[in-house]
Amino acid sequence: xxxxxxxxxxxxxxxxxxxxxxxxxxxxxxxxxxxxxxxxxxxxxxxxxxxxxxxxxxxxxxxxxxxxxxxxxxxxxxxxxxxxxxxxxxxxxxxxxxxxxxxxxxxxxxxxxxxxxxxxxxxxxxxxxxxxxxxxxxxxxxxxxxxxxxxxxxxxxxxxxxxxxxxxxxxxxxxxxxxxxxxxxxxxxxxxxxxxxxxxxxxxxxxxxxxxxxxxxxxxxxxxxxxxxxxxxxxxxxxxxxxxxxxxxxxxxxxxxxxxxxxxxxxxxxxxx
Numbered sequence: 001x002x003x004x005x006x007x008x009x010x011x012x013x014x015x016x017x018x019x020x021x022x023x024x025x026x027x028x029x030x031x032x033x034x035x036x037x038x039x040x041x042x043x044x045x046x047x048x049x050x051x052x053x054x055x056x057x058x059x060x061x062x063x064x065x066x067x068x069x070x071x072x073x074x075x076x077x078x079x080x081x082x083x084x085x086x087x088x089x090x091x092x093x094x095x096x097x098x099x100x101x102x103x104x105x106x107x108x109x110x111x112x113x114x115x116x117x118x119x120x121x122x123x124x125x126x127x128x129x130x131x132x133x134x135x136x137x138x139x140x141x142x143x144x145x146x147x148x149x150x151x152x153x154x155x156x157x158x159x160x161x162x163x164x165x166x167x168x169x170x171x172x173x174x175x176x177x178x179x180x181x182x183x184x185x186x187x188x189x190x191x192x193x194x195x196x197x198x199x200x201x202x203x204x205x206x207x208x209x210x211x212x213x214x215x216x217x218x219x220x221x222x223x224x225x226x227x228x229x230x231x232x233x234x235x236x237x238x239x240x241x242x243x244x245x246x247x248x249x250x251x252x253x254x255x256x257x258x259x260x261x262x263x264x265x266x267x268x269x270x271x272x273x
Contacts, residue, residue: 025058125152
């Protein structure tokens with residue numbers, strides 16, 4: 001007798017589907033870079049779940065996933081400088097959730113803790129730092145502002161969240177203030193160039209004086225040497241001789257003094273009879 005296989009096939013498919021639903025309801029997977037929390041009938045476990053595969057009670061236990069990777073969020077702060085100028089600063093905040101704090105963060109903060117915990121603290125810290133500086137100093141001291149704001153924000157937030165870095169992306173001033181600061185910086189550069197030119201001219205003058213003194217001392221030494229040793233003059237003449245026939249000139253009427261050797265050219269040689 002032939003039997004119809006269709007009911008058996010349908011029954012097997014239904015059983016497989018129910019087993020799949022049961023397996024999905026009783027297991028979970030925690031992806032890399034995240035941690036999980038078991039919430040059973042509204043109660044959160046005190047320990048987080050690490051990465052990997054695990055089992056849970058079906059239908060009564062849910063798994064909440066918390067991201068612990070480093071993330072970046074923008075923050076804008078409207079500040080006032082010490083000279084009462086309004087400054088708007090655009091920041092980028094790099095932060096992450098430490099795995100030891102995932103349970104506390106889920107219990108105490110709804111949603112992403114950045115908006116309720118990090119952003120207000122960073123804005124408060126940046127306002128405290130800029131209030132101690134003039135508008136011009138704020139423009140020139142980005143690295144100092146970043147360093148001090150990062151330290152202040154980390155102290156305010158504590159260990160619940162970790163602020164890795166604060167990047168000062170842009171500092172916006174009013175058009176009038178920007179022009180005033182730019183004009184002052186140009187004037188300072190021109191003054192520095194004028195001072196450099198003045199110092200350079202002074203150094204060149206002092207160098208010329210030293211060179212002149214050295215030359216005068218050299219002339220004095222040479223003159224003293226000539227007075228003390230006439231042979232020195234003859235040696236200098238010989239040193240400069242260009243190969244032409246010399247003419248001997250006596251140095252005194254009795255020919256008893258030192259003789260000078262004077263070069264003469266072909267036109268200056270006496271005619272031979």
